[in-house]
Amino acid sequence: xSNFGRKLKAFFYKTKYFWTKLLLxxxxxxxxxxxxxxxxxxxxxxxxxxxxxxxxxxxKVPYEEAYETATRLLNYDPEQNIFSAFVSYLGGLMRGNLGxxxxxxxxxxxxxxxDYLPWTLLVSSTSLFLSFIIxxxxxxxxxxxxxxxxxxxxxxxxxxxxxxxxxxxxxxxxMYLGSVAGIFPTYGAYDLSSKGNFWQFLxxxxxxAALPIFTCTVAQIGGWALMAKGxxxxxxxxxxxxxxxxxxxxxxxxxxxxLKRNAMLPLITSLVINFAYLFGGSAVMESVFAYPGIxxxxxxxxxxxxxxxxxxxxxxxSFFIIIANLLADTVCGLLDPRIRER
Amino acid sequence: xxDILVSFDNVTIDYVMKKQSLRAVRDxxxxxxxxxxxxxxxxxxxxxxxxxxxxxxxxxxxxxxxxGNVYFFDGDNKIDVSALKNEQLRKFRWSxxxxxxxxxxxxxxxxxxxxxxxxxxxxxxxxxxxxxxFDERLNYLFDLVKLDAKRVFxxxxxxxxxxxxxxxxIAFALLLNPDLIILDEPTTALDVITQKYIFNQLTDxxxxxxxxxxxxxxxxxxxxxxxxNIAVMYAGSVMEYADAYTLFKEKKHPYTRGLIEAxxxxxxxxxxxxxxxxxxxxxxxxxxxxxxxxxxxxCMDICTEQRPPLQKIGDEHYISCHLYANxxxxx
Amino acid sequence: MKAALKKFGKGxxxxxxxxxxxxxxxxxxxxxxxxxxxxxxxxxxxxxxxLFGRLIFPYDETxxxxxxYQSPSAEHILGTDGMGRDLFDMIIYGTRDVMxxxxxxxxxxxxxxxxxxxxxxxxGGWTDKVIGVVLNVVMSLPTFPILLIxxxxxxxxxxxxxxxxxxxxxxxxxxxAVRAQIISLKERDFIxxxxxxxxxxxxIIFSELLPxxxxxxxxxxxxxxxxxxxASVGMMTLGLALFEPTNWGGIIVNARNSGAFAIxxxxxxxxxxxxxxxxxxxxxxxxxxGLDEAFNxxxxxx
Numbered sequence: 001x002s003n004f005g006r007k008l009k010a011f012f013y014k015t016k017y018f019w020t021k022l023l024l025x026x027x028x029x030x031x032x033x034x035x036x037x038x039x040x041x042x043x044x045x046x047x048x049x050x051x052x053x054x055x056x057x058x059x060k061v062p063y064e065e066a067y068e069t070a071t072r073l074l075n076y077d078p079e080q081n082i083f084s085a086f087v088s089y090l091g092g093l094m095r096g097n098l099g100x101x102x103x104x105x106x107x108x109x110x111x112x113x114x115d116y117l118p119w120t121l122l123v124s125s126t127s128l129f130l131s132f133i134i135x136x137x138x139x140x141x142x143x144x145x146x147x148x149x150x151x152x153x154x155x156x157x158x159x160x161x162x163x164x165x166x167x168x169x170x171x172x173x174x175m176y177l178g179s180v181a182g183i184f185p186t187y188g189a190y191d192l193s194s195k196g197n198f199w200q201f202l203x204x205x206x207x208x209a210a211l212p213i214f215t216c217t218v219a220q221i222g223g224w225a226l227m228a229k230g231x232x233x234x235x236x237x238x239x240x241x242x243x244x245x246x247x248x249x250x251x252x253x254x255x256x257x258x259l260k261r262n263a264m265l266p267l268i269t270s271l272v273i274n275f276a277y278l279f280g281g282s283a284v285m286e287s288v289f290a291y292p293g294i295x296x297x298x299x300x301x302x303x304x305x306x307x308x309x310x311x312x313x314x315x316x317x318s319f320f321i322i323i324a325n326l327l328a329d330t331v332c333g334l335l336d337p338r339i340r341e342r
Numbered sequence: 343x344x345d346i347l348v349s350f351d352n353v354t355i356d357y358v359m360k361k362q363s364l365r366a367v368r369d370x371x372x373x374x375x376x377x378x379x380x381x382x383x384x385x386x387x388x389x390x391x392x393x394x395x396x397x398x399x400x401x402x403x404x405x406x407x408x409x410g411n412v413y414f415f416d417g418d419n420k421i422d423v424s425a426l427k428n429e430q431l432r433k434f435r436w437s438x439x440x441x442x443x444x445x446x447x448x449x450x451x452x453x454x455x456x457x458x459x460x461x462x463x464x465x466x467x468x469x470x471x472x473x474x475x476f477d478e479r480l481n482y483l484f485d486l487v488k489l490d491a492k493r494v495f496x497x498x499x500x501x502x503x504x505x506x507x508x509x510x511x512i513a514f515a516l517l518l519n520p521d522l523i524i525l526d527e528p529t530t531a532l533d534v535i536t537q538k539y540i541f542n543q544l545t546d547x548x549x550x551x552x553x554x555x556x557x558x559x560x561x562x563x564x565x566x567x568x569x570x571n572i573a574v575m576y577a578g579s580v581m582e583y584a585d586a587y588t589l590f591k592e593k594k595h596p597y598t599r600g601l602i603e604a605x606x607x608x609x610x611x612x613x614x615x616x617x618x619x620x621x622x623x624x625x626x627x628x629x630x631x632x633x634x635x636x637x638x639x640x641c642m643d644i645c646t647e648q649r650p651p652l653q654k655i656g657d658e659h660y661i662s663c664h665l666y667a668n669x670x671x672x673x
Numbered sequence: 674m675k676a677a678l679k680k681f682g683k684g685x686x687x688x689x690x691x692x693x694x695x696x697x698x699x700x701x702x703x704x705x706x707x708x709x710x711x712x713x714x715x716x717x718x719x720x721x722x723x724l725f726g727r728l729i730f731p732y733d734e735t736x737x738x739x740x741x742y743q744s745p746s747a748e749h750i751l752g753t754d755g756m757g758r759d760l761f762d763m764i765i766y767g768t769r770d771v772m773x774x775x776x777x778x779x780x781x782x783x784x785x786x787x788x789x790x791x792x793x794x795x796x797g798g799w800t801d802k803v804i805g806v807v808l809n810v811v812m813s814l815p816t817f818p819i820l821l822i823x824x825x826x827x828x829x830x831x832x833x834x835x836x837x838x839x840x841x842x843x844x845x846x847x848x849x850a851v852r853a854q855i856i857s858l859k860e861r862d863f864i865x866x867x868x869x870x871x872x873x874x875x876x877i878i879f880s881e882l883l884p885x886x887x888x889x890x891x892x893x894x895x896x897x898x899x900x901x902x903x904a905s906v907g908m909m910t911l912g913l914a915l916f917e918p919t920n921w922g923g924i925i926v927n928a929r930n931s932g933a934f935a936i937x938x939x940x941x942x943x944x945x946x947x948x949x950x951x952x953x954x955x956x957x958x959x960x961x962x963g964l965d966e967a968f969n970x971x972x973x974x975x
Contacts, residue, residue: 028813039822163954165903167910168947171925175943179934243449246400247463247514248435257462258451265453283817284907298818299911302825310825314818321815 017333025326032318036311037089054103099312103304109312112297119189120286120293123209124278127216132271135221139228140263143236158222166219167284173211174289184211187290212289216282227267235263272328277321345415347522347554348374348397352410355392355578359404364625366405367393367578371652374556376415376521379548381557381565381586383601384575385622390558392578394524397423397439397556399431414438416521437467440515441524445508445531450499456510457495460517467518483513487543505536512543522554523547529564541568562605566590571658574598577623577633580652584659594655595663596638632664640665684875691879695887702888702967709963715956716895722765723772732766732919733759742939754924754942755931764949767919770832771953774905777836778843779897786844787890790851795859795878801852808845816842821913829914839901847893854886888968892961899957902950921946 048070056066098109138158142151161169178186184207185191191204235241236259244254283295290296294317301310355367367389374380382390395401396412412423416438426434443449451459460480461470470476484491487509499507508528515523525544529537545568547553559565565572566586573583574597582595593599600618620637623629629636635645644664652662703709737757745752751760793804820838829835858864859882867877906922908914916923928942 024809024813028810031810032814035819036822039826042826159955159958160951162958163951164947165906165950167907168925168950171929171943172947175934175940180940239443239447239449240451242400242402243443243447244451246398246435246441248432248437249463249466250432253462253466257454261453262451283821284910287911295817298821302821303912305825307825310822314822317818318815321818322813325813 018330021326021329021333025322028322029319032322033090033093033315034086036315036318037086040307040311093315098316099308099310101301101306101309103306107309109309109316112301112309112313113294113316116292116294116297119209119291120295121278122205123212123216123285123291123293124282126209126213127220128271128274128278130213131217131220132224132267134217135224136228136264136267138221139225139230140232142225142229143232146233154225158225161218162222166215167282167288169219170211170215170285170288173215177211184208189292208291212285212291216285224267227270228263231263231266232259235259238262269328269332272331273325275324275328278324345376346373347376347415348556349413349415350374350393350396350410351413353393353396353407353412354409355389355396355401355405356408357405362626365578365628366625370410370578370580372573372580372583374522374554375571376554377548377552378570379545379555379557379568380571380573381559381569382573382575383559383562383565385560387577387622387625388575389578390575391526393575394526394556394558397522397524398435398441399423399426400441414522433467436463436520437469437518438520439522439524440518440520441526442508442511442515442528444527445504445529448499449511450507452499454498455495456497456499460514463514464517469518479517480513483516486516486547487513489513505532505540508532508536508540509543512540512547516547516551516553520553522556524556524558526558527560528557530559530561537564544568562601574601577625577628579633580660580662581634582659582661582663584656588656588659592659594666595661596640596665597634600637632662687873687875688879691876691881691883694880695884698884699887699891702964703960706963706967708959709967712956712958712960712963715952716960719768719772719953719956723769726765726768730762730765732762742936742942744938745941751945752938752941755928755939756918758918760924760942760945763919763924764921764946767917767921767924767946770917770920771902771905771922774832774836774839775898775901777833778839778901778905779894781836781840782843782847782897783890783894785840786847786893787851787886789844789848791855791878791882793848794852794855795882797856804848804852808849811842811845812849814842820908821911824908824913829908835905835908835914836901839904840897843897843900847897850893851886851890854889855882858882858885888964892964892968895957895961899954902953906950921949 048067052063052067052070055061055070056063059066059069061069096110098113100109101107138154142154145151164172174184174186178184189205189208190201191208195201241254241258244258245251283299285291286293286296287299294313298310298313298317301313350370350372353367353370354365357364357366370389370393382394384390392401392405395405396407397414401407407424411425414421414423414434421434421438423434450456454462457480461476464470464476480495481491484494489506489509494502494506494510502510512528528544529540532540541564544555544557548555557565557569569586571583571585572589574581574589574595576597581597582589584592589598590602593602597618600616603616604618606612606615618637623633629646631647632638632645632650635641638645642664648664650662650664650667652660653666655661655666703713735758739757741753741755741757743749743753743757749759749761751764754760754763789804789808793801793808820842823838827834827838829838864877864881867881905914906925909916909920909922909926916926918924918927924946925943928939932939934940934943
């Protein structure tokens, strides 16, 4: 075998971890696509027919033409056999056509994503970031001062916050701070009247996002704190930290390179994995706050039985979560050499 | 009379806890000869690791040196190790005294390559003149312990076998050219062949590089082969100290005798092996007088009341036993 | 025929012996640890209420709008809900509903997960690899979107269906964890000794492996119940599952829908069920943390 061939083989072997994950990802994406296609195929009633009737009325065209337009817009023809239907569906996906609403002409899955996703990302990324920083800080402190009052208080706080489902906390906060005290708004992402002035608009956005962000942050802090504590405790007990001290390494260096780096590793892994779920948002949380995030869009359009749009949203969300998972695993593999070996 | 490298002077180490204080090492006084291999022999809990850690101020918490001092003789300089602080302590560690831990302990940072870890230690001891010189030295050290430098440089700890890791640790201990290397049960977790291999390397390091070694072990066999001087410890105190030949020949202290006679040998038949009766000491509840008296065949009344002091009974031969009080040999 | 029956009987006996051993080890662990014990008491209380609560606090279903949202009084300890029913009685009555959902979900999740995990871990080889791939794929599927989509086609009318839906996505996680435990146990000396002694596979699995993963399984069982409650109430909030008006989540949803926020006395309809949920969750957390400590000495405050 040529030298190049050998090097290539070695490269593939070393990055074996990555390729397996990639394969798994592609497989999962395929399954998701098939799943969504199958679901639509098994819809009750004749959806296309309904849509065609609709179009017939709005466009004032004969039925046959309406029907044809319907199948084209929806990228779905019940007449076709299942395989060619699937292929044309895939084709539509690749062209970026995620799904057309059956009721509102200018609404497609793409427009929904454009309009709703940013809000979800605003709330979930901010709360993930805040809860990570605060939570891990708490956790590390708890590990350093075990048995102290700090540890007991913090553990107690975490137990209480973990015992309430996040959206229910949202309900309580919304009820008292929103309805009763009127400090925070009870729905929407911003106040329509503030759209004129940029700063007012910004303030309004923050005002409306405050409760959702707060609730999501509090809900996640406990998890990070416990994880950080566990990790820090186990690293503190590890021999190599002590060995580093005996080797005469400066304490700051040990703190940084031996304690923090090793303790944070499983946490960074989790953090990256959690990024994947940012896109899904929390449909329930958004429903409680009537916040226009992608989860809420999903719920609304499911309620409307607007099948094709829902299908598009589903495929989009799923793909993002799956790809984000792949990225997360890759980053983890890069950070911790031990994972690559498995 | 040889040069003394280390002097333990009335060292007492206590484990200070909330409800009680346990005395792990009591009134320990010993001089370590330069250029020799001194072995500390004793069961687990005898205090050998504890007392030796004092040399690096690395007694595991909550242990504290409550009495006495540990002195290190660096040329003409007498350094009180127990009084070193912060930057001085940091510089002292590893450059004058280094340590090789038990093979089972994971003493390397799992997230750094071996090369990086060596480089880091050297760097923080201002021991890097240039990268080339450093690489040369590393190559030399790895050659000494018979490791393939190229392979090991880029490796992570989990990619190496136990024996390999132990050899890396030995190379690591030699990195800054310390005068003294402490080896804590260096081969206990390894197979016999690797054991022999490593001990060959250790004797080489002692003979060729002139390094003083302190060896901690419970294995009499190893000690017989390798050690120049032997200190037998029990319940935190020295029972007997002598050069290897004298110790094995005379085995004056009953505990020493018990240890040697309890060792299986291909020359003896199994029936001739005599285990030491009784149980290992409980440091929470030490026997009165001589700590060994409950298990001693030759126990006398005075043994239950008074602790025998450490006495010199020969040229570089010390013993702590009432049988030899005032140099009269009763046995 | 007789021989086969005998073998089956023997296997059954081994199974029960193993089960008994597991439960005994388990019980002693709980008793030993303060947290676990406290948690266990709280959980037992809820189980008790689920079983007998209805007898002790009879629930009057009659709706009466004149009694709507009464403040707490001697007659109605927590006041009344939007339709005039005693809130306290409703919560007690609903305990059975909630507990059965949680219990069924946990049972299915843990049952299926543990079985698959043990099989994969113990058998190894191709079986393990195939199961591994299946687990990986199911675990990479985005749960929530799928759940929402499914709700378009299946209306969840009864507790059992709800439990099934909830457990579908949780069991692979448990299977993977159990498999990891089994694999690490398999290599340990005492298992090797059993093999050398020629003990039957059934014995190894039930009498040796099972007791050792028991606390792990128990912790996961309780966590599963905890998650089931959160998830089921979430689904009720979104309108994805039908519910009884006495189900804790049901009380909350109904209250919200009928504008409970505005009426001071009505807020209790929202707070009370939430507090009840919190109590259960705290019991579950204490219990599983306590068990975890007992199992994992490093976590103890030493």
